[in-house]
Amino acid sequence: MRILIIADIHANLVALESVLAAAGTVDDIWCLGDIVGYGPRPRECVERVRSLATEVSVVGNHDWACLGRAALEGFNPIAQYALRWTIAQLGREHLAYLEGLPNRVISGACTIVHGSPRNPVWEYVYNAHLAAVNFNYFDTAICFFGHTHVPFVIREREALRGLPPYAPRHGDRIQLGDDRYMINPGAVGQPRDGDPRAAYAIFDPDEGVVSFHRAHYAIEQVQEDMRTAGLPEPLIRRLALGV
Numbered sequence: 001m002r003i004l005i006i007a008d009i010h011a012n013l014v015a016l017e018s019v020l021a022a023a024g025t026v027d028d029i030w031c032l033g034d035i036v037g038y039g040p041r042p043r044e045c046v047e048r049v050r051s052l053a054t055e056v057s058v059v060g061n062h063d064w065a066c067l068g069r070a071a072l073e074g075f076n077p078i079a080q081y082a083l084r085w086t087i088a089q090l091g092r093e094h095l096a097y098l099e100g101l102p103n104r105v106i107s108g109a110c111t112i113v114h115g116s117p118r119n120p121v122w123e124y125v126y127n128a129h130l131a132a133v134n135f136n137y138f139d140t141a142i143c144f145f146g147h148t149h150v151p152f153v154i155r156e157r158e159a160l161r162g163l164p165p166y167a168p169r170h171g172d173r174i175q176l177g178d179d180r181y182m183i184n185p186g187a188v189g190q191p192r193d194g195d196p197r198a199a200y201a202i203f204d205p206d207e208g209v210v211s212f213h214r215a216h217y218a219i220e221q222v223q224e225d226m227r228t229a230g231l232p233e234p235l236i237r238r239l240a241l242g243v
C-alpha cells in the first residue's frame, strides 16, 4: 500500500501537480494543511485537493486565517499581505471546503496534524525537545505533521535523549522499527531546507516504510504568476532558493 503524504502546498499548483505526477499510482493521499497562502493559485489548489477526495486532510494556520479564525496581525507583514490577497481570491465554495477540515485525524496507527499534536494548527516542531514534549499528546505509533516546511524524522527514544532529528533527503527510505515516530514530509509549495524542489513522502503502512522524495517543478513559471498577481518579491525569490 502506498500513501502519498503532502503538506504546505501554499497555493503552488505547479508544484502540487509535479508531486502528484512524480508519486505515480497511490492508494491514498493525506494532506497535512496550508493548502493556501503565499502562492498564486489558491482557488485551483483548494479545488485540486478537494478533487482528490481524500479522507485525511487537515487545516493549517494559513487556511485558518482565511476563515477569519486567526488574526492576520499574528503573521509577519509579507505573509499578511499574501493572506489578504488570498482571501480576496477565494469564493464561497473554497472557504466551505477549508471550513470543513478537522485539525486532527487519526487513521490506523497514525495521527495527522498540521503543526503539532499539542497545538495542531500553530505549534512548530523543529527540534528534539519540542518533539519529546509532543509525544505525550498523541496515542498512535506515528504522527505526521507539517508547518515547518522542513523534512524531519525523530524516534521517541532519541527525542527523549535530546538527540537531533534526522533530516531526510531525496531518495531516503526509512524502515520504521518498534518505536514511536514524528515525521514531517517537508513542503510541496515552499520548501525551506535549502532544496527548492517540491517535497513529499510515501508511506507504506504494511511494510512500515516511509520514503522521502523531491520533485522538480517549473519554479520560474510560478514566480512569473506571482509577479502578475502582485505578490511580495521576497516570497517570489525564496522559491528558487528553497528557504
Ligand code: ZN
Binding pocket: 008, 010, 034, 060, 062, 147, 148, 149
Ligand atoms: Zn505552511
